[in-house]
Amino acid sequence: MPKENNKKKELKKDKALAENTVEELKKERDEYLEGWKRAKADLINYKNEETARSKEMIRFAEEGIIRDMIAVLDSFDLCISSLDKEKESFTKGIRMIRTQIEDVFKKRGLEKIDTPTGKPFNPSFHEAISVIDSDKPAGEVIEEVEKGYLWNGKVLRPVRVVVAK
Amino acid sequence: MSKIIGIDLGTTNSAMAFVGTDGKPEIIESAEGARTTPSVVALSKSDERLVGVLAKRQSITNPANTISSVKRLIGRKWDDSEVQNDKEWAPYEIRKSENGGIDIKMGDKWYKPEEISAMVLSKLRADAEMRLGERIEEAVITVPAYFDDSQRQATKNAGEIAGLKVKRILNEPTAAALAYGLNKEKNEKIVVYDFGGGTFDISVLEVGDDTVEVKATGGDTYLGGDDFDKKLNEYVVAKYKEEEGIDISKDPLALQRLKEAVERAKHELSSSIETEINLPYITSDSSGPKHLLLKVTRAKLEELVSEYIEKAAKLTEETVKEAGFSLSDINEIILVGGQTRMPAIQASVKKLFGKEPNRGINPDEVVALGAAIQGGIFQGDVKDILLLDVTPLTLSIETLGGIATPMIPKNTTVPTAKTQIFSTAADNQPSVEVHVLQGERPMAADNKTLARFILDGIPPSPRGVPQVEVSFDIDANGILNVKAIDKATGKSQSVKIEAQTSLSKEEIERLKNEAAVHADSDKKKKDLIEAKNQGEALAYSAEKAVKDAGDKLDSSIKSEVEEKISTLRSALGSEEKEKIDSASEDLSASLQKIGESLYNEGKEPEQNNEENKGGENKGEGGKEGKEE
Numbered sequence: 001m002p003k004e005n006n007k008k009k010e011l012k013k014d015k016a017l018a019e020n021t022v023e024e025l026k027k028e029r030d031e032y033l034e035g036w037k038r039a040k041a042d043l044i045n046y047k048n049e050e051t052a053r054s055k056e057m058i059r060f061a062e063e064g065i066i067r068d069m070i071a072v073l074d075s076f077d078l079c080i081s082s083l084d085k086e087k088e089s090f091t092k093g094i095r096m097i098r099t100q101i102e103d104v105f106k107k108r109g110l111e112k113i114d115t116p117t118g119k120p121f122n123p124s125f126h127e128a129i130s131v132i133d134s135d136k137p138a139g140e141v142i143e144e145v146e147k148g149y150l151w152n153g154k155v156l157r158p159v160r161v162v163v164a165k
Numbered sequence: 166m167s168k169i170i171g172i173d174l175g176t177t178n179s180a181m182a183f184v185g186t187d188g189k190p191e192i193i194e195s196a197e198g199a200r201t202t203p204s205v206v207a208l209s210k211s212d213e214r215l216v217g218v219l220a221k222r223q224s225i226t227n228p229a230n231t232i233s234s235v236k237r238l239i240g241r242k243w244d245d246s247e248v249q250n251d252k253e254w255a256p257y258e259i260r261k262s263e264n265g266g267i268d269i270k271m272g273d274k275w276y277k278p279e280e281i282s283a284m285v286l287s288k289l290r291a292d293a294e295m296r297l298g299e300r301i302e303e304a305v306i307t308v309p310a311y312f313d314d315s316q317r318q319a320t321k322n323a324g325e326i327a328g329l330k331v332k333r334i335l336n337e338p339t340a341a342a343l344a345y346g347l348n349k350e351k352n353e354k355i356v357v358y359d360f361g362g363g364t365f366d367i368s369v370l371e372v373g374d375d376t377v378e379v380k381a382t383g384g385d386t387y388l389g390g391d392d393f394d395k396k397l398n399e400y401v402v403a404k405y406k407e408e409e410g411i412d413i414s415k416d417p418l419a420l421q422r423l424k425e426a427v428e429r430a431k432h433e434l435s436s437s438i439e440t441e442i443n444l445p446y447i448t449s450d451s452s453g454p455k456h457l458l459l460k461v462t463r464a465k466l467e468e469l470v471s472e473y474i475e476k477a478a479k480l481t482e483e484t485v486k487e488a489g490f491s492l493s494d495i496n497e498i499i500l501v502g503g504q505t506r507m508p509a510i511q512a513s514v515k516k517l518f519g520k521e522p523n524r525g526i527n528p529d530e531v532v533a534l535g536a537a538i539q540g541g542i543f544q545g546d547v548k549d550i551l552l553l554d555v556t557p558l559t560l561s562i563e564t565l566g567g568i569a570t571p572m573i574p575k576n577t578t579v580p581t582a583k584t585q586i587f588s589t590a591a592d593n594q595p596s597v598e599v600h601v602l603q604g605e606r607p608m609a610a611d612n613k614t615l616a617r618f619i620l621d622g623i624p625p626s627p628r629g630v631p632q633v634e635v636s637f638d639i640d641a642n643g644i645l646n647v648k649a650i651d652k653a654t655g656k657s658q659s660v661k662i663e664a665q666t667s668l669s670k671e672e673i674e675r676l677k678n679e680a681a682v683h684a685d686s687d688k689k690k691k692d693l694i695e696a697k698n699q700g701e702a703l704a705y706s707a708e709k710a711v712k713d714a715g716d717k718l719d720s721s722i723k724s725e726v727e728e729k730i731s732t733l734r735s736a737l738g739s740e741e742k743e744k745i746d747s748a749s750e751d752l753s754a755s756l757q758k759i760g761e762s763l764y765n766e767g768k769e770p771e772q773n774n775e776e777n778k779g780g781e782n783k784g785e786g787g788k789e790g791k792e793e
Contacts, residue, residue: 128225146418154198163226
């Protein structure tokens with residue numbers, strides 16, 4: 001009978017609608033769950049990055065001090081080179097103080113860059129502060145004017161040099 | 166999705182930034198670990214192409230092939246007066262190109278300015294890829310607001326040559342405004358005061374519907390922080406010549422050391438009234454080594470550069486006028502460029518506009534950060550439904566003495582939850598009152614009450630022993646749930662508080678300001694209360710210790726401690742922190758005697774048997790355990 005058929009049709013329609021809705025909700029749920037998981041993962045990853053960052057911060061803080069102390073080492077170098085050879089005992093004491101300071105920083109990763117006199121100029125490690133005429137081959141380092149240092153493998157201050165023209 | 170980085174391609178130095186997972190822009194360091202990269206390119210004597218710091222280091226050995234300040238040439242025509250000026254100082258060769266533009270000679274090849282800039286951009290890109298661990302293909306690059314179409318296009322071309330899709334060429338002052346979040350209020354008038362190393366730029370902006378409009382630009386492309394250094398340098402050299410008769414500017418190493426020391430001194434004078442330039446062994450003469458020790462005051466520096474600061478102020482005024490505004494029309498001022506750290510410049514800006522300039526962000530980095538934010542906006546497909554709010558004011562609970570103990574600090578992203586364990590203040594206290602507060606003041610009475618409820622049925626116990634777990638939970642709808650559970654009985658009580666952010670932005674600001682204004686007096690109040698609380702607890706535990714020791718306690722010590730306890734108790738009623746603190750310290754010292762006396766109690770009857778000392782006393786010591 002037509003009425004019953006209509007009812008059946010209605011029920012079928014409702015069933016399809018309900019099934020569709022369930023499908024959509026499932027999709028949405030999956031999307032949200034995925035998003036939630038990602039957010040959790042992001043947080044965990046961020047925390048790990050933070051730990052690494054904290055370590056970096058400490059190194060960064062040390063770098064400032066070491067960089068400033070290099071100027072003090074420079075002063076010692078200049079002092080030592082200006083002292084009379086006669087006053088050896090005096091010079092020795094000052095040399096020892098300088099070594100003391102450098103040792104403190106060596107423990108924390110400071111390393112002197114090899115003196116480049118006689119070697120070709122290399123901007124990765126050297127900074128030219130002047131060029132002069134010389135019978136040495138062009139581009140060769142003639143004089144180390146100020147020492148250079150590495151810190152944890154990175155160039156903290158390049159060696160200041162005079163280069164042959 | 167790959168990141169879009171922001172690049173501040175500067176005349177002397179460049180910087181780059183990206184927006185991290187937390188939505189905040191961050192500077193990307195170069196491969197050498199520096200936050201800026203010199204905009205310098207060179208072809209070394211050994212035919213190697215160098216970019217950045219390495220190119221700068223060899224510039225003296227190779228001036229003709231070390232190219233710097235290309236930004237002054239990019240996109241210009243040979244006949245531009247600016248180009249003719251630059252020709253004078255540039256140690257490298259330039260010529261008119263076929264189409265009337267400029268060619269730059271490096272090695273034995275001729276390059277267009279955009280090709281040189283592209284080399285700088287390539288290095289920045291490579292360094293960013295290394296730091297971020299992913300391919301970088303898109304960028305936002307900033308240019309001065311006064312750049313014309315040709316200069317903008319040439320900058321864009323430079324990016325493309327470097328393999329970057331340039332999503333936008335952004336004005337530097339606009340980038341700065343973005344970094345400060347000042348692009349939101351319509352019709353707001355902003356002045357960006359950019360005092361860099363080599364150029365001074367003034368831009369007047371007005372915030373429109375979707376964009377930030379540049380109303381006028383001005384400045385002096387040959388005025389910068391370097392000029393300040395020069396003046397100070399000249400002063401020191403002259404002074405030294407006067408005092409020692411030596412001209413240290415003739416010695417390259419001395420000059421180099423002086424240059425660095427002067428720059429450092431200039432920086433220090435931004436935070437100190439005076440500083441000392443200390444350069445031992447600066448030079449030598451027939452009499453031996455010579456040193457340079459010179460005090461420089463902030464006043465002297467300001468005197469030396471006053472003409473520059475005044476010039477900058479004048480140019481600022483003119484540019485604002487040109488925009489059709491008066492100085493008082495300007496709503497916000499932004500400081501960009503390292504030189505703006507100088508107090509005299511900040512004062513000059515404040516005087517001109519009658520208001521404090523925005524300077525919270527590192528002025529050397531603000532443009533790159535702003536460019537990164539623009540990149541982030543392009544990247545952002547942040548779903549609306551995921552936009553998270555923050556709670557604008559601190560949520561606290563009232564604790565002993567009327568103190569507001571924070572549970573969820575202001576600006577915490579929600580949804581979030583926080584739990585803390587509290588206890589009772591008096592012996593056998595049967596209930597706790599949970600008083601939920603909102604506000605920034607340290608004393609509960611000065612904050613807003615959101616709710617109050619009581620959790621009772623706490624079993625009789627000494628003070629401080631019960632464990633009541635209080636939790637604050639703000640859900641995604643901004644509803645605050647506060648719950649208190651007695652861990653012993655499992656009994657709980659809770660309250661639900663709807664929208665506690667019914668305050669307007671102005672009200673929130675006002676409350677924050679009030680807290681700042683009262684900070685000092687509030688702290689004194691809080692400190693006094695805490696001293697009282699601690700004093701109370703000390704008196705209580707001292708009384709307990711005396712009681713517990715009973716007869717074992719030597720009577721002279723007992724009366725000493727009891728006397729100190731009563732001194733403390735009367736001090737507690739006095740409202741004077743110093744009195745309470747000293748009475749507390751006194752009592753603490755005496756209290757230790759109780760312990761000593763109990764330990765030594767075993768010794769007395771055996772004074773003549775030295776050997777037994779060690780073993781006995783160890784037993785006594787173990788009894789004191791009051792830990793929990």
